[in-house]
Structure formats: structure tokens, C-alpha cells
Amino acid sequence: MTRLLLAAIAVVFPGCDSGVTGITTVTGNWSLRTVNGSNLPFTVSGSGANKTEILDDVITLYEGFTFSETIHQRVTTNGQASAVTSTETGSYSLFGTSVTLAGNVRERRGRIEESTMTLVENGMTSAYRK
Numbered sequence: 001m002t003r004l005l006l007a008a009i010a011v012v013f014p015g016c017d018s019g020v021t022g023i024t025t026v027t028g029n030w031s032l033r034t035v036n037g038s039n040l041p042f043t044v045s046g047s048g049a050n051k052t053e054i055l056d057d058v059i060t061l062y063e064g065f066t067f068s069e070t071i072h073q074r075v076t077t078n079g080q081a082s083a084v085t086s087t088e089t090g091s092y093s094l095f096g097t098s099v100t101l102a103g104n105v106r107e108r109r110g111r112i113e114e115s116t117m118t119l120v121e122n123g124m125t126s127a128y129r130k
Helices: 002-012
Strands: 028-035 042-047 050-062 066-077 080-095 098-103 107-113 116-121 124-129
Antiparallel strands (some): 028 124, 042 050, 066 080, 080 098, 098 107, 107 116
16 A cells, blocks of 8 residues: 555656756756856955955855855955955755855855856845856
8 A cells, every 4th residue: 555655656756856957966066157147256245446356256056955155355455465364164955956055155046957056145236057
């Protein structure tokens, strides 16, 4: 009886999974490709002799629903550039194609479709590729 019930469930619900399509798993490295449609480096604030630019950003999603992120920036003050690396860790959750990253600094929401993860935060749309 149990086998018959399991077989029936498998036939009725063959496509039930995380809802993310086009990739076999969400775990792994996601590299930032564009911010608001512009390629990197992307100027976050300032201009000319005083500005902050994102050079690269990689989010790693792990099994167990945790993540780490490493961001490399160039901060220019009075024409003098310096490299800044920042990291963040936290947990993530999936619901269909929706993803939420809850870090120790901030929380971001977005979507994962095929090999692209799009996150929106403070009016900035960041597209990551796996």
C-alpha cells in the first residue's frame, strides 16, 4: 500500500523542487556582472578625485543555506586610490525563484532564474552569474 501511494505521488508531482529552473543547484559561486545594467567597475558614490567603485563581488551559496560574500572596492580620496576588501556572511532562503540573503550587515531580496541571480537593494539592481 505504501509503495502504491509513493508511486502515485511521484506521478502527480514529478516537477516539485526548489522552483529554480535552468541550473542543477543554487550552491556555488555567483559573480557580480552588472549594477543597474552597467558593467564593472561601478561607481557607487562620488566622482572624480573622491569616489568609491565596486571592482568585483562574489557571493558563495553553501549547502545548509549559509553564504559568504567578498567585495573588492577602490576608494579614491583626493586622487589617492586604495583597495578595500569587505566580507559578509549569513544565511539564505529560497521560495520558488525568490531568494533572501540575511547577512550580518544587511538583508537583500531577489530572484534566481537560470544562471542569473538578481538582487535589489536601496535602488540598485545587481546581476550575478553562476
